[in-house]
Amino acid sequence: MGYDVIVVGGGIIGQAITFRLATAGFRVALVEAGEPGGQATRAAAGILSPAAEAAVTSPLWPLMRESLRLYPEWVTRVEQHSGIRPELFLDGVLITALESDAADLARRQEVLRAAGVAAEWWSPTVVADHIPGLAPLxxxxxxxxxxxxxxxxxxxxxxxxxxxxxxxxxxxGEPVVQWVTDATGRWIGVKTPRQTLYGERMIVATGAWTYQLWSPGLVVKPIRGQVAALRTATRWTPEVVFFGHGYLVPKADGRLIIGATEDDAGYDTRVTLEGIQQLGDIARRFRIDASHIYWERSWAGLRPATPDGLPILGPVPGHDEAFLATGHYRNGILLAPVTGELAALWVEGHWSEAAVDIRPFRPGRFQDMDDNPRA
Structure with missing residues (x-):
């Protein structure tokens, strides 16, 4: 059976692309080596915060801001057709700092305001009143x-x-073991242990596993992120709180998500004692009554990192029938809607009409990239 598009990879990026293309009327097949869940998604706290994740001078900034803008409409459409409420809260985030870092925080506020973000300076009293029980130290x-x-x-x-x-x-549960090509070298399908699927276009959204499907010239490296969930009887307000690289994310059901560690452990998704200790250290940065908060569980996922820290988005050099959407690192959740929209523009032949500058994310920026995949 032939498809308009075959999407390889079933994490949040692959699913967002599949949804967007299917709603546009394309016949889409998604192929995933594992079960539903996604490796990077497993480590995700679901944070949607360009201000905390990127400098306004970074190429990521406009991409993140556009994706955040898209989120309410996307959630409405997806909830309508799935019956699942994904609990989107855009109630704001807090970026906190020590008094010794006041000057740096003030400069950050100035830069954000110049970029059109209404960043407000909050005193300790305002913070404590707004998020009682979770005030940072x-x-x-x-x-x-x-x-x-x-x-x-x-x-x-x-x-x-x-x-x-x-x-x-x-x-x-169907890993791609071979890319199917025609006599001219054009990719026309994928082969799994169970079947061969044919399609007009291929989209690769395999996250940390992209390296295993591609040549050594395209380096997408897995970085393990360990996260913990704490359980309380309190129903917190949903504001995300940051301090440095740590964060606390209150969930609607009373959980507090604490994260996140980062280490280069290959494809090892086990939780380490060192990781648990680091997560405990992050939790202790907040004024929480530890006697009434319980450790529920901890887990790890693999985030796809690139050498320059930017995602890889765009047509494969030398193959106008293939598109790469990978390397989103710790921002896959935030960037899912805009990645879906960009993939749709490419499939529909309107790639040059993207609302943001996509040149910094082109696959061809890795000059030693081999045009031929591994599989």
């Missing part, structure tokens, strides 16, 4: 309205079900 904070969080596992399930609603075929 460091008293200074910037309040960033309009940013927030989503429940990542529910969001992934909702995208999966919504894509099925539009008749996208999804093949789980």
């Amino acid at each position: 460091h008293p200074l904070a910037l309040w960033i309205p309009g940013e927030g969080q989503i429940e990542a596992p529910r969001w992934l399930r909702a995208l999966t079900d919504a894509a099925r609603h539009f008749h996208a075929d999804q093949f789980w």
